Amino acid sequence: MKTRVIIVRHGQSTYNQLKRIQGHCDESALTPKGEAQALQVGQALGEIPFDAVWSSPLQRARKTAEIITAELQKSLPNLADPQTTDDLKEISLPLWEGMPFTEAEAQFPETFSQWRNDPANFVMAIPTAEGGTEDFYPVRSLYQQAARFWQTLLAHHEGQTILVVAHSAINRALVSTAIGLGPDHFNQLSQANCNISVLNFEGGWNGPVQVEAMNLTSHMGSPLPEMRKGYRGPRMLLVRHGETEWNRQGQFQGQIDVPLNDNGRAQAQKAAEFLKSVQIDAAYTSFMARPKETAEIILQHHPGLALHSVTDLQEISHGEWEGLYEADIEKNYPGMLHQWQTAPETVQMPGGENLQQVWHRAILAWKQIVAAHSGGDEVQTVLVVAHDAVNKALLCHLVGLGPESFWRFKQGNGAVSVIDYPNGIDSPPVINAANITIHLSGSVLDKTAAGAL
Numbered sequence: 508m509k510t511r512v513i514i515v516r517h518g519q520s521t522y523n524q525l526k527r528i529q530g531h532c533d534e535s536a537l538t539p540k541g542e543a544q545a546l547q548v549g550q551a552l553g554e555i556p557f558d559a560v561w562s563s564p565l566q567r568a569r570k571t572a573e574i575i576t577a578e579l580q581k582s583l584p585n586l587a588d589p590q591t592t593d594d595l596k597e598i599s600l601p602l603w604e605g606m607p608f609t610e611a612e613a614q615f616p617e618t619f620s621q622w623r624n625d626p627a628n629f630v631m632a633i634p635t636a637e638g639g640t641e642d643f644y645p646v647r648s649l650y651q652q653a654a655r656f657w658q659t660l661l662a663h664h665e666g667q668t669i670l671v672v673a674h675s676a677i678n679r680a681l682v683s684t685a686i687g688l689g690p691d692h693f694n695q696l697s698q699a700n701c702n703i704s705v706l707n708f709e710g711g712w713n714g715p716v717q718v719e720a721m722n723l724t725s726h727m728g729s730p731l732p733e734m735r736k737g738y739r740g741p742r743m744l745l746v747r748h749g750e751t752e753w754n755r756q757g758q759f760q761g762q763i764d765v766p767l768n769d770n771g772r773a774q775a776q777k778a779a780e781f782l783k784s785v786q787i788d789a790a791y792t793s794f795m796a797r798p799k800e801t802a803e804i805i806l807q808h809h810p811g812l813a814l815h816s817v818t819d820l821q822e823i824s825h826g827e828w829e830g831l832y833e834a835d836i837e838k839n840y841p842g843m844l845h846q847w848q849t850a851p852e853t854v855q856m857p858g859g860e861n862l863q864q865v866w867h868r869a870i871l872a873w874k875q876i877v878a879a880h881s882g883g884d885e886v887q888t889v890l891v892v893a894h895d896a897v898n899k900a901l902l903c904h905l906v907g908l909g910p911e912s913f914w915r916f917k918q919g920n921g922a923v924s925v926i927d928y929p930n931g932i933d934s935p936p937v938i939n940a941a942n943i944t945i946h947l948s949g950s951v952l953d954k955t956a957a958g959a960l
Contacts, residue, residue, distance in 0.1 A: 508666035510708040511719075513552065513951075514681060515672045517563075517571040518544035518701045526608050529567075529674070530600035537570050544701035544727055545571040549578025551703065551726035551951055557586055558667035561660065563595035563674060571701070572672035579670075589672065594656035597674035598649045602631050622646075627690035646680075646690045653680035654712075661711045682706065685716045686915045688906055695906050697927075697939045699724050699732045703951050715849075719917045719953055721941040726951065730781055732939045734927050740886030741877060742939075743926040744782065746805070747898050748798040749774035750920040754958040757832055761825030761859065766796045774921030774947055774955070775804035781923065781946035783808040788887040791876055793820035793894060801921070802892040819872035822894035826859025833959060852910035862900070862910035869897045870904050874932065881931030895960050898924070905936045919944045919955035 518541025522529045529535050537545070548571075557579060562572035572589040580586050603611045612619040622629045627647065632640040660669065671681070675698040682696055683689070685706055698704075703726065705719040724732045734742055749771030753760045767775065778801070787809050792802040794816035806812055828836055836844045840857065847854045855861045873891070880887045893901075895918050902916040903909065905926060918924075923946075925939040948954045 508710075510661060510665055511668040512660070512706045512708065513555070513557075513668070513670050514678050514704040514706065515548055515571070515575065515670065516675055516678050516698045516700055516702055517568040517672065518542060518548075518574075520567040520700075522567075522605075523700065528600055528603045528606050528608060528611055530597055530604040531565070532604040533565050534605070535565075535567050537567055541567070541571070541700065542574060545574035546578060547727050548701050548703065549575040551945075552579060552670070553582055554950060555952070556668060557583060557670050559587065559664060560589040560670045560672070561595065562589040562591050562672045563597065563677070564591040564593065565596060565674070568595070568597075568672050568674055572670075575670070575672065592656065592659075594652050594659070595671065595673040595677060596652075598645050598676035598680075599643075600631070600645055601633060601643070623694065625691075626693040646676075646693050649676060649680045650684055650690050650693075653677060653684045656681065657684060658712045661708060665711065678704070682718065682721060686718060686906075687908065687912060692906050695935055695937050697722050697732060697735075697937055701727060702732065705952065715914065717917050718915060718941055720943065720951060722939060723943055723945060723951055724940070725781075725943065725945045730946070731785065731923075731925050731943075734886070734939070735929070735937075738886065738927055738929045739931060740883075740888075741880040741928055741931070742886065742888045743877065743928070743936075744785070744787070744888065744890045745898055745901060745924040745926060746778060746798075746801065746890065746892045747895060747918045747920055747922050748793075748801040748892060749778075750956050750958075751797050754920060754956045757957070757959045759825045759828045759831055759836070759959045761822055761829040761856075762795070763829050764796050767800050771797065771920060772800070772804065775801040777946050778921045778923065779805045779808055781943075782890075786888055787812060787890050789813075789815075789880060790890040790892075791815045791817050791820070792892040793822070793897070794818060795821055795894075798892040798894060802890065805890065805892070817872050817876070819868040820891070820893045820897055823856070823862075823865045823896040824859035825856050827857040828859070848914075850911070851913040862896075862913055865896055866900050866904065866910055869893075869900045873901055873904075877928060878932040881928065881933075895958065902938065902941060905938060917942050917953055919947070919953040920958070921947050921955065922953065 520535040522535035703723040704721040709715040751765045923943040
């Protein structure tokens with residue numbers, strides 16, 4: 508039974524506005540803008556039948572949760588007010604809390620650099636009552652806190668839909684621990700004020716989990732999350748092609764060149780409108796008909812931009828499964844479909860590819876594209892339109908996950924994901940948003956065809 512958890516970061520706070528470090532400090536309150544953002548979240552989530560709301564007790568998150576819950580209670584009068592737990596508190600940074608970021612960096616340059624570049628080993632020397640110091644690892648501690656919260660939440664809310672309102676760092680730790688990432692990947696996920704992320708759990712803690720969407724900000728009027736100041740690019744926009752008739756019917760496509768259907772073209776048009784205001788500097792696509800037409804429709808608003816076809820971005824070859832429905836596969840290859848759904852890294856498609864092959868070619872193509880747009884004087888935004896399996900492989904690879912984690916990231920038809928490279932190809936990428944589909948249906952939930960994969 509699926510448990511859906513929707514995670515929201517608090518709205519803009521006074522310390523956000525002043526660029527001060529917050530942590531456990533509870534002097535930071537919502538600004539009027541932050542309150543307005545919280546209301547927008549409540550309106551965006553209005554269609555979802557929540558069973559409970561959990562919040563950090565710190566006032567900036569608690570107030571955000573109260574505003575959202577009051578809006579939800581208009582259609583869910585039996586929804587209880589938010590419950591709070593210390594396990595949703597922000598990361599503890601005892602030596603820095605209240606300081607401007609610039610001051611912390613100036614006073615503690617080595618430690619601050621470690622926080623940004625080596626979070627798993629980020630350590631603070633905390634004074635003790637005896638006059639000495641004790642090593643404290645803030646990010647490691649935060650990940651333990653996140654894991655503890657998940658175990659409690661999933662044990663008490665199996666099969667329900669839960670709203671969680673907390674903070675940037677703890678939210679990143681929540682998403683990370685859910686999908687199997689450690690503290691070393693802490694800085695590779697982004698969380699904007701009042702963003703919305705959606706996780707689906709099949710069972711309890713350590714069971715299968717899927718990131719349906721992450722760091723959605725469109726409900727606040729900005730189609731894509733902002734790139735952090737100081738990043739030198741590039742920004743990569745990874746898009747899945749629009750719907751095909753085989754997606755709709757649940758047939759395995761693979762490398763059969765099935766074109767978009769009418770709904771798929773409409774999805775591409777909506778993606779084009781969604782990205783209309785975004786400056787795109789370069790565009791790449793799988794050579795297959797469905798992503799190529801999707802890319803061409805998006806580029807109607809970017810005249811004169813060349814579209815480059817890349818062979819290694821083509822969809823996984825399902826071999827003998829192509830053209831079949833799940834029932835046909837189960838009949839002809841007993842047990843293999845279940846193996847694909849539960850241990851995909853172990854499957855060799857009959858007459859087709861395995862995921863290691865897809866990983867290798869897709870990542871090679873991706874790195875070549877990123878490298879071609881790194882190191883310039885201007886930050887470039889690059890559109891890449893590909894397929895479900897290829898996009899999943901890329902998103903997993905970008906955060907250090909292998910083929911065994913293939914099902915971790917959902918990719919809807921016409922969905923947009925955003926990946927930023929702080930210092931180009933040689934820097935760890937940051938997934939700034941994953942599987943944005945709100946432009947397709949007006950919902951934060953992915954309502955595209957489930958398809959067959």
